[in-house]
Amino acid sequence: MTNIVWLVSLSTLLLFTSCKGPVATKDYDSWATYAGSKDGIRYSSNIQINPDNVSRLQVAWTYSTNDKDTAGRSQNQCNPVMVDGILYGLSPRLKLFALDATTGKQHWLFDPASEDTAAGNDPAALMKVSRGVVYWQSEDGNDKRIFYNAGNRAYAINAADGKPVRSFGKGGYIDLSAHLDRETEGDSYVSGNTPGIIYKDLLIVGIRVAESADAAPGHIRAFDVHTGERRWIFHTIPHPGEVGYDTWPDKDAWKKLGGANSWAGMSLDEERGIVYVPTGSVGSDFYGGIRKGANLFANSLIALDAATGKYLWHYQVVHHDLWDRDLAANPNLVTLHKDGRKIDAVAQITKHGYIFLFDRTNGKPVFPIEEKAVPQEALSGETPWPTQPIPVLPEPFARQQFSEEDLTDLSPDAHQEMLEKFRKVKHSAMFTPPSKEGSWIFPGFDGGGEWGGAAVDPETQILYVNSTELPWALTMIDVPKEGNNSAATGRNTYNKYCISCHGPELKGNGTSYPSLVNIGRKYQGDQIRKIMEGGRNMMPSFKQIPEEERKALIDFLLHTESAAKEPGAQVAANTSGKNSILDEVPYTMTGYIRFLDKDGYPGIKPPWGTLNAVNLNTGKLLWKVPLGEFETLKKRGIPPTGTQVYGGPVVTKGGLIFVASTQDEKIRAFDKKTGRQLWEAQLPAAGYATPAVYSLQGRQYVVIACGGGKIGSKSGDTYVAFALPG
Numbered sequence: 001m002t003n004i005v006w007l008v009s010l011s012t013l014l015l016f017t018s019c020k021g022p023v024a025t026k027d028y029d030s031w032a033t034y035a036g037s038k039d040g041i042r043y044s045s046n047i048q049i050n051p052d053n054v055s056r057l058q059v060a061w062t063y064s065t066n067d068k069d070t071a072g073r074s075q076n077q078c079n080p081v082m083v084d085g086i087l088y089g090l091s092p093r094l095k096l097f098a099l100d101a102t103t104g105k106q107h108w109l110f111d112p113a114s115e116d117t118a119a120g121n122d123p124a125a126l127m128k129v130s131r132g133v134v135y136w137q138s139e140d141g142n143d144k145r146i147f148y149n150a151g152n153r154a155y156a157i158n159a160a161d162g163k164p165v166r167s168f169g170k171g172g173y174i175d176l177s178a179h180l181d182r183e184t185e186g187d188s189y190v191s192g193n194t195p196g197i198i199y200k201d202l203l204i205v206g207i208r209v210a211e212s213a214d215a216a217p218g219h220i221r222a223f224d225v226h227t228g229e230r231r232w233i234f235h236t237i238p239h240p241g242e243v244g245y246d247t248w249p250d251k252d253a254w255k256k257l258g259g260a261n262s263w264a265g266m267s268l269d270e271e272r273g274i275v276y277v278p279t280g281s282v283g284s285d286f287y288g289g290i291r292k293g294a295n296l297f298a299n300s301l302i303a304l305d306a307a308t309g310k311y312l313w314h315y316q317v318v319h320h321d322l323w324d325r326d327l328a329a330n331p332n333l334v335t336l337h338k339d340g341r342k343i344d345a346v347a348q349i350t351k352h353g354y355i356f357l358f359d360r361t362n363g364k365p366v367f368p369i370e371e372k373a374v375p376q377e378a379l380s381g382e383t384p385w386p387t388q389p390i391p392v393l394p395e396p397f398a399r400q401q402f403s404e405e406d407l408t409d410l411s412p413d414a415h416q417e418m419l420e421k422f423r424k425v426k427h428s429a430m431f432t433p434p435s436k437e438g439s440w441i442f443p444g445f446d447g448g449g450e451w452g453g454a455a456v457d458p459e460t461q462i463l464y465v466n467s468t469e470l471p472w473a474l475t476m477i478d479v480p481k482e483g484n485n486s487a488a489t490g491r492n493t494y495n496k497y498c499i500s501c502h503g504p505e506l507k508g509n510g511t512s513y514p515s516l517v518n519i520g521r522k523y524q525g526d527q528i529r530k531i532m533e534g535g536r537n538m539m540p541s542f543k544q545i546p547e548e549e550r551k552a553l554i555d556f557l558l559h560t561e562s563a564a565k566e567p568g569a570q571v572a573a574n575t576s577g578k579n580s581i582l583d584e585v586p587y588t589m590t591g592y593i594r595f596l597d598k599d600g601y602p603g604i605k606p607p608w609g610t611l612n613a614v615n616l617n618t619g620k621l622l623w624k625v626p627l628g629e630f631e632t633l634k635k636r637g638i639p640p641t642g643t644q645v646y647g648g649p650v651v652t653k654g655g656l657i658f659v660a661s662t663q664d665e666k667i668r669a670f671d672k673k674t675g676r677q678l679w680e681a682q683l684p685a686a687g688y689a690t691p692a693v694y695s696l697q698g699r700q701y702v703v704i705a706c707g708g709g710k711i712g713s714k715s716g717d718t719y720v721a722f723a724l725p726g
Contacts, residue, residue: 009528013155028458028653031082031692034132034195035453039333040267041456042049044693047654048700053724054656054669054679060701060723061104065091068685068717069709076707076717077451077647079132079690085694088133088159092717094150094709096133096157102696104721108162112150115164115172128535129263131451131689134196134203136225145225147203149192151535152177154205156228160334169228176207178219179230181239188216188258189540194265194330197275199306201225204275206262210540211324211579212497213290215283217254218261220302222309227561232309236260236279236297243311244296256581257291259283260298264451265330267346268306269360274305276346276360281328286434286476286500287322287587289381294319301331301348301356303363313363317348317356319385322433323474324445325351329453329648333360336461337617347456347616349449349465352430353398354391355614367393367619368432378433379587388431393619397449397612398467402428402442408603410638418603421595425473434589438475445472445592452661452690453647459674464657464672466627466645468609470602471595476587477504490556493549496582497542503591506557513592520558528554600712601630602644609642611649611659611670625675628662644711646688650702660687660704663713667691667704667722685709685716699723 026037028045036042049057068074069092080089087101098107114273137159144159145168154176156168164172174267177190189210196205202222209215217492220234235529237254238245245254259282266278282298299318304311318325331347336357346360357366371387378384399406407418427439447468454465454578480495494506501513508515519528532550535541545553596605602608613622628643643663650658651672660667665686669679685708702722709715 004050018079029695030573031080032135033081033197033695034079034134034265035267035330035690036692038197038268038270040265040330040453041332041334041455041458042648042650042690043458044652044654044692046695046700048695049652049656049702049724050654051656051671051678055573055711056724057669057679057681057702058725059681060721060726062718062720063097063099063104063106064320064718065093065095065097065109066154066717067091067093067095068707068715070715072706072709072713072715074717075129075688075709076705077107077129077689078132078705078707080692080703080705080719081133081135081714082692082696083135083167085696086159087703088135088146089705089719090130090148092134092709092715094128094130096146096148096155096162097110098159098162098546101694101701102699104719110157110162110164111473112153112214113153115155116150116153129193130195131193132179134195134198134202136198138420147225148195152190152192154192154196154203154223156225161534171415174223174228176205177216179221179233180219181233181235182217182255187544188214189542189544189558190216191540193263197266197268198664199268199270199273199275202231202306204266204306206264206277208263208540209258209261209283211259211281211283211285213257213284213585214544215258217258218263218695220262220277220304220309222306222463234302234304234309234311236262236302237282238296247294247296247697249292253291257282260295264326264328265453267331267333267392269333269344272361273306274312275304275330277304277588278327278329278331278348280328281318281321281324284585285324285384286474286589287379287585288320289379289383289586290581290584291320292383294385295321299327301327301358302347303360303576315356315358315363315365317350317389319388322382322384323431323441328447328450332454332456332463334461334616336366338366343500345616347463349397349454349662351443351445351450352447353396353400353443353448355394355397355463355616356389356391357394357616365391367391374431375427375429375433377435379435382433383585384433394614395619395621397465397614397621397624398443398447398610399469400430402440402471402604406604408597408601408605410597410633411600413688414597414599414601414603417597418595421603434474434476434587436476440471440595441474442471444468444470444594446644446646450646452646455649455657456616456653459653462622462672463614463616464611464649464651465614466609466611466649466659466661469604469642470608470642471604473593473595475590477590479588480504489549490552490554493545493553494556495588496580497545497553500589501539501592508591516557525554525558528557605664606641609645609662611657611675613672613675623675625670627659627668627675628664628666630664646710648690650693651690658691658693658702660689660691662686663711665706665708665713667702681722683716683720684718686713688713699726
């Protein structure tokens with residue numbers, strides 16, 4: 001099989017030849033779209049707040065939905081939108097609200113639990129993440145709608161009164177798990193965690209799916225904004241006769257494999273009618289023996305005709321992904337100035353700290369990208385791809401190597417502790433295939449760059465991105481087999497679906513992957529069943545588990561010790577009688593393990609979280625500064641270290657970068673030219689989200705969702721708006 005990295009049809013080239021460059025003046029004054037604008041650059045043209053007066057910012061209003069989880073398990077990563085003086089956003093339990101954008105006064109509130117009776121019976125079923133909403137209005141302005149995702153439903157809500165538009169889909173919503181062109185549609189986990197994008201009368205959407213081998217397909221679809229009817233679909237695992245199908249050695253891959261989904265958001269060149277779609281890996285995440293080849297169109301940036309879904313071009317950023325290197329943020333559309341000419345380009349940040357930069361009309365790299373040989377020693381049955389693409393420029397915004405010399409020096413004891421942990425894992429080179437000896441994933445599974453995305457100043461073509469610099473350990477084991485009695489069925493089911501997150505001993509790893517030991521002290525069997533079926537936060541739904549296996553798993557979780565020893569009746573491990581692709585996966589990981597010391601600090605030398613500026617015209621990294629700090633270390637006289645970060649930055653024409661994202665529960669403003677911090681404010685909970693910046697009635701506002709709930713942070717349900725004194 002040849003290693004195809006980009007393809008362009010003759011008709012596509014003719015189309016681009018006839019296209020003119022962007023002619024419309026974009027609106028960067030309001031914040032009408034997720035990421036600020038359809039080009040996804042997180043930019044505001046407002047200038048009222050500037051480096052000279054930003055220190056005077058104060059709280060203008062706050063708004064709370066009062067539906068946070070008091071146990072710290074809920075989150076809110078919403079980037080709200082502002083249209084015609086109304087701010088639309090989401091609560092931790094996915095309630096949709098409309099506020100006066102100058103005062104925070106609520107106009108209306110829509111609760112999806114009132115429509116979804118299954119979720120209504122269990123409020124935790126809607127304790128998931130949905131990062132924003134989509135606003136649409138008809139040409140005459142008489143029909144205004146908000147589209148947003150709650151679980152597997154995409155709702156159409158009347159923007160005037162907050163009521164479902166009953167003529168849309170199934171009485172106000174479409175089921176995202178249906179119409180995926182697969183016989184098993186509806187059986188697997190499907191959810192919408194990032195808003196789609198509007199092109200004319202189309203709502204173009206991606207989905208989140210499971211990351212296991214039995215994942216649903218992650219195809220890209222467009223729905224009619226009036227009726228909810230599917231208008232087009234692009235198969236990210238190509239069907240027979242489609243572009244890329246012949247690159248798959250297994251010609252039936254499209255029938256049984258899933259993933260290659262776009263969960264991070266898209267960007268749109270509205271003048272050309274091109275939507276740019278980043279995708280994740282094909283399931284399962286860390287073993288690819290069941291999915292030979294490069295795995296198109298996984299881990300790719302894809303350009304599609306927004307009106308038809310027709311393929312235009314693509315570039316695969318990671319071949320045959322074995323490291324969960326999803327493209328985790330929407331791309332940025334920008335016009336560059338290089339070698340005396342303008343280039344309409346698209347920039348894609350990655351988890352491993354690179355920026356891939358392409359001519360958006362044909363997919364050709366703006367700077368050279370080299371295919372470099374990578375380690376090949378792998379688990380039995382695995383066939384790693386021999387090379388991986390590495391950009392020569394732009395320069396990476398995250399560190400690329402991790403060795404003993406990089407271990408923490410906070411104290412001699414911390415260094416020794418982490419040295420012992422480091423030496424238990426054999427491999428540290430990037431793109432080392434997963435193994436039983438273990439390897440370091442650095443930057444970690446959560447980046448590098450993540451779903452918070454990057455901001456780009458269209459006047460200077462400088463990209464701003466925050467980055468986490470924390471290693472994670474990846475170690476594989478044989479999938480345990482426990483025999484075939486009733487108790488063993490529960491353990492086998494756990495090993496099949498749960499072990500990769502919660503570990504062989506059920507101890508979990510941090511708040512994102514909680515311990516299941518003694519879970520019966522917190523939940524009864526019917527409560528565990530509802531969580532399995534509906535999912536919660538990071539955990540997807542597992543409604544595809546056959547009933548017999550689900551019952552055995554619940555019994556195992558509630559009576560771990562006795563269940564492990566119970567003789568029981570002899571039953572088959574797969575009691576459903578159905579063959580599962582999971583049975584073809586011989587290995588699993590031991591869990592998502594962050595490299596943290598006993599006090600919770602990263603075991604690598606700082607900085608642990610950074611804010612970075614990269615000139616896209618030259619590809620050069622301009623500056624890097626720590627983002628966030630720990631008060632306990634500050635008291636010890638240690639300079640700011642940065643923290644793990646979730647959520648993105650906003651850059652303004654007024655000369656500032658606004659970013660929250662940090663574990664210390666603060667929002668900050670930086671000088672965009674120098675990276676010098678100019679202002680900070682304490683938040684009621686960590687702002688693991690991207691701010692919205694807009695101007696109304698002569699006053700500029702910066703609004704951040706304070707949801708917390710990640711990496712040990714307390715949960716919150718408040719939006720805070722900042723402005724200069726009125």
